[in-house]
Amino acid sequence: MWNNKRKRKTSGKTEHQKLVATLDKWFSKYIRLRDSFVSNGELFFRCISCGKIKSYDEADCGHYINRGHMSTRFDEDNCHAQCKFCNRFDEGNIYNYRERLINKIGLSRVLLLEAKKNQTCKLSDFELKALIEHYRDEVKKLEKRKV
Numbered sequence: 001m002w003n004n005k006r007k008r009k010t011s012g013k014t015e016h017q018k019l020v021a022t023l024d025k026w027f028s029k030y031i032r033l034r035d036s037f038v039s040n041g042e043l044f045f046r047c048i049s050c051g052k053i054k055s056y057d058e059a060d061c062g063h064y065i066n067r068g069h070m071s072t073r074f075d076e077d078n079c080h081a082q083c084k085f086c087n088r089f090d091e092g093n094i095y096n097y098r099e100r101l102i103n104k105i106g107l108s109r110v111l112l113l114e115a116k117k118n119q120t121c122k123l124s125d126f127e128l129k130a131l132i133e134h135y136r137d138e139v140k141k142l143e144k145r146k147v
Contacts, residue, residue, distance in 0.1 A: 024067075029139050032061055042055070042056075043055070043146060044056060054083050059083065060087040062092060064101055065114070065117045069118075071119040
């Protein structure tokens with residue numbers, strides 16, 4: 001039994017962690033595509049924080065409430081296309097993010113998000129697999145429409 005535990009620890013991520021990472025990938029791509037638009041045959045987006053229009057290649061999936069809160073991590077209201085600078089180097093440019101988020105989804109939904117972050121949420125492997133399938137399908141639909 002010791003060897004099995006030791007193997008699991010040294011082999012890296014658990015199956016659950018791998019599912020979360022896979023869902024992160026598909027969910028992020030969905031958010032970036034959802035918030036993008038086509039101009040002259042190329043994809044662009046408007047950063048939720050700074051408002052600048054940038055190439056799709058410069059988009060991150062920016063979380064208003066950080067990813068550490070599982071209750072909002074995969075909430076579509078919580079996630080929007082954000083430029084890499086705001087997301088990675090300006091701590092999310094959170095003040096401007098909140099202002100633009102209120103304009104986009106309304107104050108009541110922002111307040112619900114802020115309250116939801118304190119809820120406990122543990123997704124099962126079954127739920128993660130279902131969400132992966134859902135967002136993979138959504139990405140394929142958006143790619144057909146936009147790319």
